[in-house]
Structures are given as structure tokens and as C-alpha cells.
Amino acid sequence: MVIVGLPLAALVWEATSQGSQSFWDAVSSPEAAAALKLTVGASLAVSLLNAVLGTITAWVLIRDDFRGKTLVNAIIDLPFALPTIVAGLTLLALYGPTSPVGIDVAFTRAAIVLALMFVTLPFVVRTVQPVLQELDPELEEAAQSLGASTTTTFRRIVLPNILPGILSGVALAFAKAVGEFGSLVIITGNIPFKTEVSSVHIYGRIESGDSAGAAAVAVVLLGISFVTLLSIGAIRHYATRHDR
Amino acid sequence: MSILVKNISKRFGDFVALDDVSLDVESGALTALLGPSGSGKSTLLRIIAGLETPDRGEILLAGKDATVLAPQKRNVGFVFQHYAAFKHMTVWDNVAFGLKVRKRPKAEIAERVDELLNLVQLQSFGHRYPAQLSGGQRQRMGLARALAPEPQVLLLDEPFGALDARVRSELREWLRQLHDVVHVTTVFVTHDQDEAMEISDEIAVINHGRLEQVGSPRQLYDEPASEFVMTFVGDAQPLGESLVRPHDIELLAEPAEGAIEAMIVRVTLLGRDAKVELHDASGAEILVLMTRDRFEESGYWRGQTVWAQPVRERVFSA
Amino acid sequence: MRAVVSRLGLRAIALLYLAIILVGPLAIVFWRTFEDGFAPAWDALTTPETLNAFKLTLIITAIAVPVNTVFGIVCALAIVRRRFPGKGVLNAFIDLPLALSPVVVGLALFLLYGENGWFGGWLSEHGIQVLFALPSMVIATIFVSLPFVAREVIPTLREIGDEQEQAARTLGAGGWQTFWRITLPSIRWAVIYGVILTTARCLGEYGAVAVVSGRLQGETETATLRVQERYEAFDLAGAYAISIVLALIAILVLVAMTVIRPREETA
Numbered sequence: 053m054v055i056v057g058l059p060l061a062a063l064v065w066e067a068t069s070q071g072s073q074s075f076w077d078a079v080s081s082p083e084a085a086a087a088l089k090l091t092v093g094a095s096l097a098v099s100l101l102n103a104v105l106g107t108i109t110a111w112v113l114i115r116d117d118f119r120g121k122t123l124v125n126a127i128i129d130l131p132f133a134l135p136t137i138v139a140g141l142t143l144l145a146l147y148g149p150t151s152p153v154g155i156d157v158a159f160t161r162a163a164i165v166l167a168l169m170f171v172t173l174p175f176v177v178r179t180v181q182p183v184l185q186e187l188d189p190e191l192e193e194a195a196q197s198l199g200a201s202t203t204t205t206f207r208r209i210v211l212p213n214i215l216p217g218i219l220s221g222v223a224l225a226f227a228k229a230v231g232e233f234g235s236l237v238i239i240t241g242n243i244p245f246k247t248e249v250s251s252v253h254i255y256g257r258i259e260s261g262d263s264a265g266a267a268a269v270a271v272v273l274l275g276i277s278f279v280t281l282l283s284i285g286a287i288r289h290y291a292t293r294h295d296r
Numbered sequence: 297m298s299i300l301v302k303n304i305s306k307r308f309g310d311f312v313a314l315d316d317v318s319l320d321v322e323s324g325a326l327t328a329l330l331g332p333s334g335s336g337k338s339t340l341l342r343i344i345a346g347l348e349t350p351d352r353g354e355i356l357l358a359g360k361d362a363t364v365l366a367p368q369k370r371n372v373g374f375v376f377q378h379y380a381a382f383k384h385m386t387v388w389d390n391v392a393f394g395l396k397v398r399k400r401p402k403a404e405i406a407e408r409v410d411e412l413l414n415l416v417q418l419q420s421f422g423h424r425y426p427a428q429l430s431g432g433q434r435q436r437m438g439l440a441r442a443l444a445p446e447p448q449v450l451l452l453d454e455p456f457g458a459l460d461a462r463v464r465s466e467l468r469e470w471l472r473q474l475h476d477v478v479h480v481t482t483v484f485v486t487h488d489q490d491e492a493m494e495i496s497d498e499i500a501v502i503n504h505g506r507l508e509q510v511g512s513p514r515q516l517y518d519e520p521a522s523e524f525v526m527t528f529v530g531d532a533q534p535l536g537e538s539l540v541r542p543h544d545i546e547l548l549a550e551p552a553e554g555a556i557e558a559m560i561v562r563v564t565l566l567g568r569d570a571k572v573e574l575h576d577a578s579g580a581e582i583l584v585l586m587t588r589d590r591f592e593e594s595g596y597w598r599g600q601t602v603w604a605q606p607v608r609e610r611v612f613s614a
Numbered sequence: 615m616r617a618v619v620s621r622l623g624l625r626a627i628a629l630l631y632l633a634i635i636l637v638g639p640l641a642i643v644f645w646r647t648f649e650d651g652f653a654p655a656w657d658a659l660t661t662p663e664t665l666n667a668f669k670l671t672l673i674i675t676a677i678a679v680p681v682n683t684v685f686g687i688v689c690a691l692a693i694v695r696r697r698f699p700g701k702g703v704l705n706a707f708i709d710l711p712l713a714l715s716p717v718v719v720g721l722a723l724f725l726l727y728g729e730n731g732w733f734g735g736w737l738s739e740h741g742i743q744v745l746f747a748l749p750s751m752v753i754a755t756i757f758v759s760l761p762f763v764a765r766e767v768i769p770t771l772r773e774i775g776d777e778q779e780q781a782a783r784t785l786g787a788g789g790w791q792t793f794w795r796i797t798l799p800s801i802r803w804a805v806i807y808g809v810i811l812t813t814a815r816c817l818g819e820y821g822a823v824a825v826v827s828g829r830l831q832g833e834t835e836t837a838t839l840r841v842q843e844r845y846e847a848f849d850l851a852g853a854y855a856i857s858i859v860l861a862l863i864a865i866l867v868l869v870a871m872t873v874i875r876p877r878e879e880t881a
Contacts, residue, residue: 105631112628116621124629126872130636132811133864133871135818135838138857141845142639145646145854152642169635190380193347196367197374198394199445202617208393212384224712231715234820234838238845251717251821258721258825267725270718277713281706 084269086245087253092276094161094249095229098168099222106176106225107218113177114184128178131171136234139170144239159241164249167235172228176221183217216291220284227280231273297358297448297481298323299344304353306339313339314350315505321483326475328492329485331502332528337485338453340502344483345451346370358448373442373480375452379434381426387437388413388422394445412440415474432463439471443478452484456491468495489529493517501525523612533583538609542585547572547596548603555603558582563591563598572596574604640861647854658844658852659859667840667856674748674823674836675816678755682812686763687805691797693764694771711760719757720825723750727826746828751836754822759815763808770804771797803877810874814867817860 113125131139143166145151148158157163187210195205233251240247248256250269257266299321306314313336321327329337342348344355346367354363362370382390391412395405413419416436426434435455442450455471456464472495475482486492492499493513501508501516501524509521513529520526523539532539536556548555558574561581565571570591574582582604596602647655658664692698693705711719727744744750778800782792798805820838827834835843837856844852 105627108624109628109631112625116625118625122872124632126868127632127636129868129871130640130864133814133818133867134640135820135841135860135864137820137838137841138818138860138864139639141841141853141857142643142861146639146642150646166635170639173632173635188378188380190376190378191382193367194374194376194380194382194441195393195397197345197347197370197372198397198441199368199371200393200397201368202620204397209382227713231713231718233715233717233824237842251715254715254717254721255821255825258717258724263721263725263728266721270715270721273715273718277710277715281709281713285706 081265083244083248084250084253084265087248087250088269088272090161090164090248091230091250094164094168095226098165098172098229099226101165101169102172102176102225103218103222106173106221107180107214110177110180110184114181128174131173136171136232137237140167140235140238143167143170143235148239158239159243159247161247163239163241164236164247167239168229168232171232171235172225175225175228176218179221179224180214180217183214187213216287220287220291223280223284223287227277230276230280298356299449299481299483300354300356300359301340301344302354302356304340304343304350304355306336306343306348306350312505314343316353317502317505317507318353319500319507319510321481322498323481324479325497326472326482326484326495328496328499329483329502330487330489330492330499330529332487335487335502336505337487337502341451341453341483341485344449345372345374347374370449371445371447372449372451373445373447375435375438375442375450375455377454377457379426379431379438379458381434381437383426385425386422387418387424387426387429390426390437391440391444393441398445408444409440412444415443415477416440430463431459432467435459435467439474443480448481450480450482452482454485454487457486464491471495493529499529501528503528520610526610526612531583535582535604535606535609538606538611540606540609542583544606544608545582545584546605546607547584547586547594548605549594549596551603552605555605556582557601558604559601560596560598563596565591574602576604643854643857643861647851647858650851654851655855655858658849658855661852663835664837664840664852664856667835667837668859670748670751670835671817671837674752674755675813677752678759678816679809679812681756682759683763683805683809685760686765686808686812687767687798687801689764690767690771690801694768695776708761708764711758714758716758716819716821717825720754720822723754723757723822723826727753745826746830746834748834750826751823751834754826755816755819758819758822759812762811762815763805766804766808766811767801770801774800803874807871807874810867810870814864817863 109128113121113128143163144158146153147155147163147166149156157166191209191213192205195209200208231251232249233255236242236249236252240249240252242248242252242256244253250273254266254269254273257263257269299319301317301319301321304314304317305312315336317336317340319340329340331337339348343350346362346365346369349364354361356362357370357372367374382393385393388409392405392409395408400408409422410419413422416439418433418436418440421429421433421437426437429437435458438455439452452471456467459467468491471484475495484496493516496513498510498512499516500510503524509516509525511519516525516529520529520532523532526532526539526541530541532541534540535545536554551557556576558576560572561575562573563570564573565588568588570586570588572584572586572591574584576582584604689704689708693701724745727750744753778796779792782796787795818838819836820842823836824839824842827836827839829835829839829843837860841853841856841860844850844856
């Protein structure tokens with residue numbers, strides 16, 4: 053509690069130390085606002101992409117069988133194990149100026165999406181896998197015996213049951229994406245108003261000695277994190293409502 | 297609708313689940329697939345439903361080849377041992393599912409669902425969720441759900457296996473009554489011979505993936521075609537060279553042709569029945585069942601040596 | 615037939631997704647690093663500053679992991695086995711570091727221990743330097759890697775139940791003995807898995823440490839910080855070389871996770 057609570061308290065203190073007006077100024081300065089919009093927008097986009105691709109990946113890992121599946125399953129955790137700065141560097145190597153396949157998205161917004169896809173890849177996959185595993189295949193068989201096509205079965209039977217898994221994965225991915233720093237530092241070039249995300253903006257403010265400004269934006273990110281954490285709890289509560 | 301099973305074979309890896317099984321299911325009858333665990337009976341049922349595909353053989357539904365037809369198109373109702381209830385839907389929505397999927401008009405669906413809920417006596421449970429129902433109620437819902445789209449065949453996979461004994465016998469009785477009203481061709485899988493004997497018109501006994509015998513309960517009991525059927529349907533024990541049922545042994549005070557000498561080891565009086573346990577010369581156990589009146593009439597006592605004579609026995613070539 | 619096509623189609627989508635995002639980039643870095651042979655990479659790795667960076671990373675990890683392991687086990691025991699006011703809050707706090715941006719963490723610590731910070735005055739009076747030195751880097755790393763052991767142990771403890779511990783107590787075992795002989799062995803795989811995750815996080819930490827360390831070459835530069843420093847110094851080969859080492863460690867971590875996970879789940 054001490055370890056976590058105190059620093060956060062100091063953060064809030066500093067953020068409000070210059071008064072609420074200056075808090076607002078710091079947060080709504082053109083650069084800060086641009087960074088926040090970019091951060092939230094990119095994170096949302098990536099989270100939704102993850103919802104689809106992550107669910108497909110989880111489906112393939114649970115329902116399909118092929119040689120090397122264990123290996124593929126293990127790779128999913130790579131973003132957890134690899135330092136974020138290294139992740140950024142590897143993405144730069146393949147999709148940057150020295151790309152062997154001719155794709156160069158360095159210093160563009162596409163690079164942000166790419167880096168965020170990397171670091172958030174495991175989240176939806178890992179939250180959907182256990183739910184999919186638990187799902188009784190007999191439910192789908194029952195639906196088929198009652199005449200439902202494969203798509204209808206997925207839509208009416210599978211999806212409602214795995215939705216909580218997808219949603220909590222999306223929330224986790226969003227929280228991670230909003231605060232992501234290391235993987236973005238190199239590949240995006242951190243161009244203000246174009247490819248600068250909030251975490252980088254905060255870093256810039258610290259280096260310039262504007263701790264209050266940094267703290268103000270940081271508190272906004274903190275708020276987003278809190279809300280996301282709460283929603284994950286709510287999703288979990290909602291998901292188990294039929295079992296009570 | 298008649299079901300014709302022709303030379304069905306299925307294996308899972310090295311395990312042979314079904315070996316050249318052929319069966320003719322009478323239209324409108326209540327047929328049991330009876331056998332021990334792992335005998336292949338559930339696999340056969342699932343093949344009829346289209347939930348598994350056979351390696352060899354054919355399935356004909358109403359004379360038409362349905363072997364590779366998807367389950368959605370077969371118009372069979374399937375009831376699962378563990379209910380497979382759609383737990384995120386109400387009871388009402390569960391039962392309505394098959395009709396909604398067929399895009400029937402709302403009024404028609406409402407009428408049919410209410411009719412079925414009444415039939416299975418769940419009329420006041422429509423708005424509840426499966427988690428709020430008891431096991432027996434969930435299975436009745438499962439039946440209503442399977443019957444809603446008016447299937448031509450009703451298949452039940454150990455439908456009462458997950459329920460406790462009292463509920464099981466209630467529902468068993470109830471299934472028979474339902475069948476008498478609804479008259480749809482019904483096939484159910486069970487490992488419980490009492491259940492099969494009690495309610496089915498015809499029983500197909502399956503063991504190790506092979507069909508042992510098909511017949512009415514009476515035929516199976518009186519004229520078993522193999523040692524397995526005799527010991528599985530009713531009890532039987534070896535006595536000398538043949539198999540004899542406990543009810544088919546008479547105890548004599550004097551030696552007689554074909555009778556085996558044995559000593560009465562224990563007598564248990566269970567209600568109106570007497571269970572007499574004997575040991576023969578080699579110490580092997582012989583079980584005899586008779587009415588209590590008969591036993592008391594005979595005046596035998598524990599420790600006495602008597603002669604056990606089979607009244608009805610069968611010999612099967614090895 | 616349609617079923618087969620859709621199954622293969624989904625498989626293709628998933629594998630392509632993974633190849634584009636994960637495998638491709640990693641493979642390229644491996645290739646680029648050893649393109650000109652082993653020697654240049656080795657040279658880049660063995661400069662004094664780089665070796666120092668690795669050493670620093672290891673020291674920080676060696677401190678943070680045991681601390682968080684103990685903390686994690688203690689917290690898990692408290693949350694699962696005890697009732698006390700504020701339990702829900704504690705639970706939420708444990709999850710918090712996962713949702714926070716590392717830069718925000720760094721900033722918070724900066725404000726706490728910096729010269730104008732809450733503790734700053736007291737610390738400089740006593741000549742203790744926290745910021746721009748090892749202590750703050752250790753604290754930052756502990757913060758971000760806090761949750762892992764606790765989050766692995768909590769569900770395991772819940773599932774096991776405390777019957778075994780009750781039995782031990784009726785047989786005369788004291789608190790410490792019960793913990794050492796009964797509780798700990800029953801959660802050992804969860805602890806090990808949590809330790810692996812914690813270690814990986816410590817080794818890979820970048821953002822928070824970047825803020826509090828001041829990135830002084832040769833002094834407060836960890837391996838991850840060094841990667842960025844080499845990149846900014848246009849020494850791409852050097853950056854790649856260090857990245858390879860970190861990537862290899864990451865792969866080792868993945869292997870360990872894959873091996874341990876089934877044991878953790880069936881324990």
C-alpha cells in the first residue's frame with residue numbers, strides 16, 4: 053500500500069499544486085490535447101482490432117489442431133516477455149527505413165498502431181482462451197440439432213458466452229495501450245501533434261522541468277486506468293450473473 | 297419416421313467404437329440402445345443425429361440416405377445427458393430456439409412454446425434461467441426444446457444419467473407416457489437394463505461396438521442370444537455347464553438328475569422375497585431367489601445341504 | 615467441405631497475424647545482427663558501458679524479484695485467508711501497476727523522491743541519494759513488477775482451500791511450520807510461474823526507470839536504456855546486439871512459461 057499509494061498521492065498533489073486552472077491549461081494545451089486524442093484514438097482502434105483478431109487466434113488455438121500449435125501458443129506471450137524498447141526496435145527493423153520488404157511506416161501514425169498491436173496482442177487471446185475452453189461443445193451440438201447453421205450457432209450461442217472474455221481482454225489491452233511508452237519511443241519519432249502520444253508528452257514535460265504540467269496529463273492517464281480497471285471488475289461481475 | 301442403420305463402423309484412433317452394426321428402427325416405436333460404458337451406443341446415436349460421421353456404412357432416414365447430411369438438416373431432436381442448456385437464455389427462449397432459427401412467425405412460436413411447456417409441466421418457469429432449475433426440470437426443458445421444431449426422430453443420450461434415483465424413475469415413467477401421447481420415433485441410450493426393460497418397445501443390446509441382439513424386453517429376457525445378453529439383461533450365473541437365472545433354480549431335499557449339491561450359507565428375507573446364498577463343493581457361490589412363502593414352505597435352514605436344480609437354463613457355445 | 619475451408623481460413627488469418635506482428639520483426643533483428651558475422655555483435659556487447667548496463671539490470675532484478683515474491687505471497691495469504699477492512703482496496707491496488715503507464719509511475723516517484731519532492735528534503739539532508747541513482751531504479755522496478763506473484767498465487771490459494779492447513783494445525787503444527795511444510799509446497803508452481811513473469815518484467819522495464827534514473831551512461835543505465843542510447847548514437851549494430859541478448863532471455867522465459875504453465879494449472 054505504501055509502495056503504491058504514496059507515489060500516486062504525490063502525483064495527484066503535484067498535479068493540483070498550481071491550482072485547478074493551471075491543471076486545465078496543462079491538460080488542454082494544444083500539444084497535450086493532441087497527444088491525448090491520438091493516444092485514446094489509437095488505443096481504441098487497436099483494442100477493437102484485437103477483439104476480432106485475438107478472438108480468431110484464441111479460436112484457432114482452442115478448436116483447431118495442427119503441428120506446432122504448442123509453439124504458436126507460446127509465442128503469444130512474447131510481448132509479455134520482451135522489453136518494450138526491443139519490441140520497438142524489431143518493428144523498426146522490419147517496417148522502417150531499412151525494411152527488407154519495402155514497407156516503411158516509421159514516424160507515421162501507422163507505426164503507433166503497429167507498436168500497440170504488438171504489445172497488446174496477448175490480452176484478448178489469453179482472456180478468451182479459458183472461456184472458450186470451458187464452453188461445453190454440447191451447447192453447439194444442441195443448437196445444430198435444432199437446425200441452427202454454423203454462423204447462427206456462433207452468433208447466438210458461442211458469442212454471448214465468450215463476450216465477457218472478449219470485453220475484459222479489450223479493457224486490458226486498452227489500459228496497456230494508453231500508457232505504452234517504450235515501444236513507441238523509437239519508431240514513432242515522437243513528432244508533436246503528429247505522432248506524439250501522451251506518455252511521450254509527459255516524458256517531454258519532465259525533461260523540460262515542467263513537473264506540474266507533466267503531472268496534470270499523468271493524472272488524466274491515471275483516471276483512464278482507474279476507470280478501465282473498474283470496468284474489468286464490472287465485466288467479471290456481469291459475466292458470472294447466470295451462474296449465481 | 298423409420299431409421300435404417302446399415303453396416304456402420306467407426307473408430308477413434310486405435311479404438312473401435314462400432315463394428316459393422318446394422319439396425320432397423322421401427323417408425324413410431326420407443327427403442328433402447330442398451331449396453332455397458334464404452335460399448336459404442338452413444339457413438340451410434342450421435343451418428344444417427346449427424347454429430348459424428350461413420351467411417352463406413354449408411355444411415356437412411358425415412359428411406360433417404362442421410363449419412364453425410366449435416367445435423368441441421370436431419371430434423372432430429374437430441375437430448376443430452378448433461379442437458380446442454382443455453383444458460384444465457386431463459387427457459388422460454390431455450391424451447392423457442394429451434395423455431396426461431398427456422399424463422400417461424402412469432403405467434404406460432406408463442407403458441408407452440410406454451411403448448412410444450414404445459415406438456416412438460418414447466419408452464420410457470422418460462423421466464424427463469426436454467427441455473428435456477430433442478431436437474432429434472434432442466435431435462436424436461438431439454439425435451440421440450442428438442443420437440444418444439446416437430447422432429448421426426450427423438451434421440452436421447454442417457455437422458456436421466458445425471459439425475460438421482462427417485463427423479464430418474466419418475467422421469468423414465470414420464471417419458472413413456474409422453475411417447476404414448478406424441479408418438480414420434482424415439483431412440484434412447486442407456487446402460488441401465490431396468491430402465492430399458494421398463495419403458496421400451498424394443499431393445500438393441502450393444503457390446504464392444506457390436507450388436508448382440510435386438511428384440512422386445514420379453515424376448516431378451518426369455519431368449520437371450522448370447523452369454524453377454526443373458527448376464528446383462530437380468531442376472532445369470534454359471535451352474536455346471538450352463539447359465540441359470542437365480543429365479544430359475546429349485547432347491548431339493550434329495551439328490552436328483554442334473555442337480556448340484558450345495559450348502560445353504562445365508563438366507564436373507566427381503567420383503568416378500570427370499571435370497572438364498574449357497575456354496576457348492578468347490579466353494580463357488582450360488583444365488584437363488586424365490587418367494588418367501590415358497591422358502592418357508594420348504595423348511596430349509598442355514599447349514600443344510602440341498603440340491604440345486606436348474607428349472608430353465610441355457611447353454612452358449614464358447 | 616465448407617467447414618474445412620473456413621477452418622483453414624481462420625487458421626491462416628491467425629498465423630498471418632502472428633507472423634506480421636510478432637515473428638517477422640524478431641526474425642529480422644536476428645538476421646541483421648548476425649549479417650556481418652558474430653564478431654561485430656560480440657564487440658558491441660563487451661564494451662565496458664554495455665557490460666555495466668547488463669550488470670545494473672541484473673542487480674536491480676536480483677533485488678526486486680525476491681522482494682516482490684515475498685510481498686506477493688504475504689498479500690495473497692492475507693487476501694485469501696483473512697478478513698480485514700480495506701481488503702477490496704488492497705486487491706485493487708495490487709492490480710494497479712498493470713494498468714499504469716510506466717512514465718506515470720516514474721513521474722510519481724520523481725515527485726516523491728526528487729529534491730522538491732515530499733521526501734526530497736529529508737533525504738538530501740541525510741545524504742541519501744535516491745533519484746538518479748540505484749535506489750529509485752529499484753523502487754520503480756519493484757512497483758511495476760509488483761502484481762505478478764500475487765496474481766498467480768491468489769487463485770491457486772483459493773482453489774486449494776485451507777483444509778490441509780487446518781489438518782496440520784490439529785496435528786500440532788505451529789504457524790510457521792504449517793506455512794513452510796504445507797502451504798508453500800502446495801503453491802510452489804504458482805510462485806515459480808509468478809517469479810518467471812516478475813523476472814521478465816524486471817529485465818524488460820524501460821519507461822519508469824528512464825524517468826527516475828537520469829540515464830547517466832556507465833552509472834544509471836540499464837540494458838534497456840542502453841538499447842535506446844545506442845540507437846540515438848546511431849550505433850544500430852550495438853542496439854541490435856543488446857536487443858538480441860534481451861530477446862534470447864525473453865525466449866527462455868517463454869520456454870519456462872510453457873513448461874511450467876501446465877504444472878501450475880493442475881496443481
